[in-house]
Amino acid sequence: MKRVIPILLILTLTLAVLLPACGRRNSEMYANSTTETTSAPVTLPSAPTMPEVSLPTAGTMPSTTLPESTVPSTVPSTVPSTVPSTLPSTAPVTEATTATPAGPETWSKEQIVAYVSNAVNMTKAYTGALTVDHVQKFTFNVDSISPNLPLVQNFAQSVINGVLKGDQETLTFNGGYAVNGDGETVPILLPKRQGFVLPAEGVLSAAAAQSGENVIVDLTLVPETGTLTSFPPYNSGAIGYLNADKLDISLFTIEKFNVSYPGSTIRFTIGANGYVLSAVYHTPVAIDASGKVALVSGGFQSSGASDETWTLRW
Numbered sequence: 001m002k003r004v005i006p007i008l009l010i011l012t013l014t015l016a017v018l019l020p021a022c023g024r025r026n027s028e029m030y031a032n033s034t035t036e037t038t039s040a041p042v043t044l045p046s047a048p049t050m051p052e053v054s055l056p057t058a059g060t061m062p063s064t065t066l067p068e069s070t071v072p073s074t075v076p077s078t079v080p081s082t083v084p085s086t087l088p089s090t091a092p093v094t095e096a097t098t099a100t101p102a103g104p105e106t107w108s109k110e111q112i113v114a115y116v117s118n119a120v121n122m123t124k125a126y127t128g129a130l131t132v133d134h135v136q137k138f139t140f141n142v143d144s145i146s147p148n149l150p151l152v153q154n155f156a157q158s159v160i161n162g163v164l165k166g167d168q169e170t171l172t173f174n175g176g177y178a179v180n181g182d183g184e185t186v187p188i189l190l191p192k193r194q195g196f197v198l199p200a201e202g203v204l205s206a207a208a209a210q211s212g213e214n215v216i217v218d219l220t221l222v223p224e225t226g227t228l229t230s231f232p233p234y235n236s237g238a239i240g241y242l243n244a245d246k247l248d249i250s251l252f253t254i255e256k257f258n259v260s261y262p263g264s265t266i267r268f269t270i271g272a273n274g275y276v277l278s279a280v281y282h283t284p285v286a287i288d289a290s291g292k293v294a295l296v297s298g299g300f301q302s303s304g305a306s307d308e309t310w311t312l313r314w
Contacts, residue, residue: 113203118274119274124187124189129172130313136166138307139305149298151296193236198237203219203220214277241261242259242285242306260288263284275312278312281309282307284303
């Protein structure tokens with residue numbers, strides 16, 4: 001559009017110059033032709049009046065400037081931010097290639113119980129030579145006796161002594177078993193009477209943490225009870241239970257023997273190879289027993305705890 005104005009100006013000027021010249025040449029030619037035929041004066045027609053040409057002013061011309069939003073006034077000096085100015089020197093690393101495996105702190109209760117079950121049963125199945133330090137102690141108090149007679153007091157003390165007996169010894173295992181100071185054949189780890197069986201529903205809480213190359217696991221079992229003839233399934237499958245096996249019942253007759261386990265705890269330290277390095281058992285119990293001594297019937301309530309530690313020297 002900017003070229004239109006100059007072209008119109010040139011055409012107008014050209015017409016202004018050429019048209020008078022053409023008029024003069026036509027007048028001369030006309031004059032010459034009339035002179036030859038007659039000598040009368042000839043009146044030449046006046047030059048035709050050129051129509052006035054009005055050139056549009058610059059202000060009336062449509063704007064040729066495109067909107068600022070569509071045509072940038074200058075070429076950007078830098079590449080837009082959406083396009084990297086340089087190519088990366090190395091391939092991008094995704095999170096999946098750099099993320100570390102989830103640690104034991106993130107394990108669910110079911111995962112922790114499965115991990116512990118595998119480690120304990122694998123350790124109990126070890127048949128090579130192994131030395132284990134074993135420490136067990138009991139702390140118990142007689143809370144009440146009824147009636148408060150010497151015979152009933154003796155009855156209560158006999159039950160506690162027969163059921164609760166501590167010891168401290170070093171055991172040498174071969175083939176997975178050793179004989180303790182009481183002449184009992186015991187396995188490398190508790191429970192003594194069976195393999196380690198602990199379903200997740202028997203665990204009130206579970207936590208695991210990395211400690212160097214080892215994993216430390218803390219378990220708290222759900223509260224449960226047992227009697228002379230029925231045993232707490234979770235405590236008996238993971239630790240053991242109190243019973244009257246060692247009681248001399250020739251002196252009295254037991255009528256009731258209830259044991260409550262309000263929440264036993266276990267701490268396992270498991271090595272990088274999956275074997276148990278140590279196990280610490282804390283078993284709080286409450287005993288409610290009654291019986292007959294001679295012709296006197298009586299009963300008592302007692303509470304306390306068993307603490308037991310197994311340290312395996314691999």
